[in-house]
Amino acid sequence: MAEKDTSIRAVERALDVLDCFAPGQLELSLTDISRRINLAMSTTARLVSTLEKRSYLSRSADTQRYTFGPKLAEIGALGFSSVDIRRIALPLMRDLNRLYDEGVSLYVAQGEERICIERVESSRPLRRVINVGDRHPLTRGAAGRVLLAFLPEERQEELLRKDPFTTAEALAELRRSGYAVSLGEREEGVTSIAAPVQDARREVVAALAMSGPSVRFEGPGFDDKTAKVKKFAEAISEALGRREA
Amino acid sequence: MAEKDTSIRAVERALDVLDCFAPGQLELSLTDISRRINLAMSTTARLVSTLEKRSYLSRSADTQRYTFGPKLAEIGALGFSSVDIRRIALPLMRDLNRLYDEGVSLYVAQGEERICIERVESSRPLRRVINVGDRHPLTRGAAGRVLLAFLPEERQEELLRKDPFTTAEALAELRRSGYAVSLGEREEGVTSIAAPVQDARREVVAALAMSGPSVRFEGPGFDDKTAKVKKFAEAISEALGRREA
DNA sequence: GGCCCCTCTTCCATTTATCGGAACACTGGC
DNA sequence: GCCAGTGTTCCGATAAATGGAAGAGGGGCC
Incomplete structure (x- = not known):
């Protein structure tokens, strides 16, 4: 990916502000930030104020110093709970796919x-085609039931x-x-x-599914496939940081 | 804190781009983003390109779609491991402080x-004053040893x-x-x-300490104080998401 | 294979947002 | 009371940011 030279200076400067915060440097004053990014106080104040307005930074009422705001924790959590789950799961999904040459999917619940x-x-011609982004009711299908089963009881x-x-x-x-x-x-x-796939806090964050034409799933190999799906879901859970019980 | 009206438009627009991403909307095309923030394609391209250059967004090589980049996961993790630990711990630290009217501190390791x-x-006149930001060697003091004890062995x-x-x-x-x-x-x-204070993954992320003049700590109440410090450190750990063993 | 539509990239003239310096207010330390 | 440092506000100047336009590329349809 070629790096463009037409980036936006004000945006880069705002990101420079965010880069000032580091382990051990949890709170910074306006002067701290201004010195680190080497900009005028008035410029720094405007940058910081914009980030604060949008909750990317917070200002302590008593010390008047800045820290990361709730928006970054929210985005950080979102980022990890979606994109990183996929990245971590994908190699293992490919491994499972290679074992049986059947389709393997990862689902998360939403609403x-x-x-x-x-x-x-x-790779087989007879296959159930599924696309990333496809949506289905939680109540239907094996992966749906897996996600449903670990929601709060009243939910x-x-x-x-309803269904x-x-x-x-x-x-x-x-x-x-x-399994389902x-x-x-x-x-x-x-x-x-x-x-089910669990994260470090043993929350079920995704469902791993393997699917295909019933003619290939029925018969003596079924229990083996079931055991493998569970085993790979466990492996993904461990890769996400869930420790042994 | 009065909200300033002089925020920086380009920065707000960049944050608008980040706000486009939400649960269930893990990947977005340039056109998706442009439509959501209602800006010209060329403007959107420049905003997105700047965020990508700084690793706040990533572009998939095969689908050409954007997702949150590693920088946001990094910042999100940093935010949680520092500012949120403090926020979560503070009420419990105040409770411990009220029990004995002694100073209560929270430490993290760095280098x-x-x-x-x-x-x-x-509140007592005779007190060991400690300030947020104070730094001390890991090898010295009770809190230092607590943090040291749970580092990797070679570390x-x-x-x-050295010391x-x-x-x-x-x-x-x-x-x-x-305890120490x-x-x-x-x-x-x-x-x-x-x-020690643990997080959801049972990693020791902080040390809770209560300190004061030795004349107030010696004698029959010592064991009680020790048990209470451990108990409050446990409570903070649970508040951080650590489950019972 | 050609056409159409959509996405995306690149360029540039224009506009205005952004900038930083200056003035000032406030606070803490001496 | 003075001084130094932090932080806020204002405004003229200018360069950064903008969006429209042109074009490239790719996929789908006929």
Whole structure:
């Protein structure tokens, strides 16, 4: 990617302000920042004020010094909980895909839906094509049920009331077994196996699913595939920082 | 704090770009962004290019779409590991302070030093005054040893080689007992009790310390104070997301 | 294969936002 | 009371930022 020379100076300067903050340098005065970025006080004040207005910086009422604002924590958390999950999961998804040459997807919950955030496609001509960005109800499909099963209980009840496609008992069993299976729920002749992915705090942040034509999933190899999906979901969880119990 | 009306438009626009990204909207094209912020394609391209140059955004080579860049994850993590630890810990530090009317501090490690990032002072005239920002060697003092004890082993050995004020055996005992005590190490007549604070991943990210004149710490109440410091350090750890073992 | 539409890049004349210096207010230390 | 340092506000000057236009490239459709 060629680096353009037409960047915007004011924006670079604002980012220079953010770069002033570092471990051990948690709070800085206006003068501190002005000196580090080597700009006039009035210029620095305007930059800092703009970042503060947008909650990227906060100003302490008592010390009048600046720190990172809540917006950065929010963006940081968002960044990690989406893009980095994909990056970390993708190599393992490819490994799973290579084992069986079946489609492997990663889903996250959003509202009443689940969204595919990463996908490794099968090379076989007969395949269930899924695209990154595809959305489906949480109540439908194996990956949906996996995500639904680990939502707060009242949230589960609310969604089940609206679309009683599965039951609280089935979700409890899912939490026990650690995986879900759907046989042609969204598409006739398609089977899907899904398992939960946890982060460092043992929160379920995604569902790993492997799916394909039912003719390839039925029979003696089914238990092996189920075990592998669970194992790879565990591996992704560990890669995300979840420690052994 | 009066909100200034003289913010910098180009900076606001760049932040508008960052605000386009949201859960479920992990990747956006240039056109997506341009439409959301209602600016010309050329203007949007320059804004996005500047953010990409500074690693606040990344551009996917295959899809040509933008996502949050590594810099935001880095800043987000930094923000949480410093300012939010203080905010979360402060109410509990105040509670501990009220129990005994002694000074309560929170330290983090940086390089070969520890830094005081939060402080609740005693109201008594005889007190050991400590300021936010104060730095001391990791090898000295109760809080220093607490932080030192949970560093990687080779890092401990390196620091002990430079300043053999404590021993590997003492650090092992500290890890076992869960607290450290210093009697006049940095200042004659001052006692300090410290315990480790963990985050959601069970990493020791800070040391909670209560200190004051030794005349007030000696005697029958010492064990009670020690137990309380440990208990409050646990409470702070739980508030930071660390689950029960 | 050609056409159309959309995305994206690059360039440049114009506009105005951005800039920093200056003046001033405020605060803490001596 | 004075001084030094921090921070705020204002304004004339100028260069940065802007958006429109032209064009390249790619994908989909016929």
